Amino acid sequence: MAIVSLKKLTKRYGSMEIVHGIDLDVADREFIALVGPSGCGKSTTLRMIAGLEEISGGTIEIGGRIVNDLPPRSRNISMVFQSYALYPHMTVRENLGFSLKIAGAPKEEMDRRVAEASAILGLDALLERRPSQLSGGQRQRVAMGRAIVRDPDVFLFDEPLSNLDAKLRTQMRTEIKKLHAKVKSTVIYVTHDQVEAMTLADRIVIMRDGYIEQVGTPDEVFQRPATRFVAGFIGSPPMNLQEATVDDGKVVFAGGQSLPLPARFKAKVDAGDKVVFGLRPDDLYPAGHGLHSGDAADVHEIELPVTVTEPLGNETLVFAEFDRRDWVSRMLNPRPLKAGDRVAMHFDLSQAHLFSAETGKSLRS
């Protein structure tokens, strides 16, 4: 049972504050992903939870116990590093059993627990090898095995998949998810890859510049991004975002083009407000190739010139110029299109987002 609770957690290097008093509660057995661009403080936060980095302020609680000044070994956590950090001078078996050896566990127990972990991860054939004789995916599995053997309260993952190639990454992602279902521990997972975060996590914490931008389920952060940053960060290809001014039931873009103001924002904005208009590629599509049939009243059609197409087989990303800028749209059941074609684009305004240009906060309440 391990609830992890961060309260006003702060990290300073000299006068530079890296993490600005963040609050976060992680439920028992929850899989939580910390995601954000590099330098957002997510790894530092993880390292503070692990005890590898001293904290400058606030408290960290693991399983109801304040661990602020405890060394890593007393926190009952385990961590999987980006570099795997396998001990090169030990065999896979010794790597897996190292924590038990240090703890002075009897030989039988050590063998049993190593065997269990190796069975879960399919490492049986590799036990006598050294890390240098393993492939990237195998090393990754050994690193996870070493974490499992400890039977910790909390698993910490620090970008564990970023050293793997794309195919292996997808495969290991699935394995991590299965593993979590099996071991049922609390997991805190740091990644810069929003797809990893979306696919793995129960809840996602999006960080930027040492602040938490939003905490929510994958669905929440995708459907209801709290800030402009989250809107641009989550989703692939990213949301189309364009600065605009509200004017008489319309949003007017810098280039002079305009769209009707979506109905549900009418009460939230006044004429003259500076806003950022956002529309996901899924909600912008060539007529007849969309995801939603859409409420006819909220679908707005404009004929636009195509600039680039990226066929992906089952769908094609169509870049079309609107208001002197390329907007990306997702065409399902694609038909052949080429640059220069003019197509009728549907803007599904029922799915549009508006953010305050000043604060970046979503205007939907």
Next chain:
Amino acid sequence: MDANASARLKRSAATIAHRIGLFLAMLLICLPGIWIVLSSLRPTVEILAKPPVWIPQQVSLDAYIAMFSGVGKGGIPVLDYFRNSLIISITSTVIAIAIGMAGGYAFARYRFRGKSAMFLGLMLTRTVPGIALSLPLFFVYARLDIIDTHFGLILAYVALNVPFTIWLIDGFFRQVPKDLAEAAQIDGCTRWQAFWQVEFPLAGPGIASAGIFAFLTSWNEFALASQLTRSINSKTLPVGLLDYTAEFTIDWRGMCALAVVMIIPALILTFIVQKHLVGGLTSGAVKG
């Protein structure tokens, strides 16, 4: 002849040329050593002959027998010198490695005030030629009354070796990824255990090579030892070579024989440690 055959011929010709070149280079490097061994086995007449006699005509072990047969019979106290050399070299190496490990680790892992200045300072001490220090050192040692003692020479050699061992070991600890020590700490180690269980074994080959270097420096050092030693209390083998010079004569054969006696332990040690060195380096060469 087709292109493939001529290419093959060219390649084997290049290989042969390569080998001949290597042989000549090795010959050049080994010649002084061979010459010393040869000279220790033949009479002075042959050693000093002009033009040189390349193939020894009269070979005997007289010089070695004389060396060990005690003072008065043409011998020198070689066993005492050997013991002194061994005690001084091993002790100073062990101390220099211990300090070098502590210092190298600190430089590799910790951030502290004045770190780069200290490192530079250590390196600067290497730029001072040891011989320039011998006179001041002699005066200081005379005042402290530690001339002609093991302690005095050990102290001098530790000081000589420490900057180098710190520098070398620092480099090897830098190659051990920081993540490993952190992983070990998460796995339940204290900082101290993490060092001995993980970082030390991985830097081991580097530490061993620093050890060889420190040992050979102490074993072969002559300039300081000749100033700071007097008698069989502390004279080392290199200084012992001087015993073969008299007022008007130099016993080249005896000197060469002693040189061979000096070289052998160093050679053996290097061979033993080198095996571990190579083995260690390959098993350690893993991307963290």
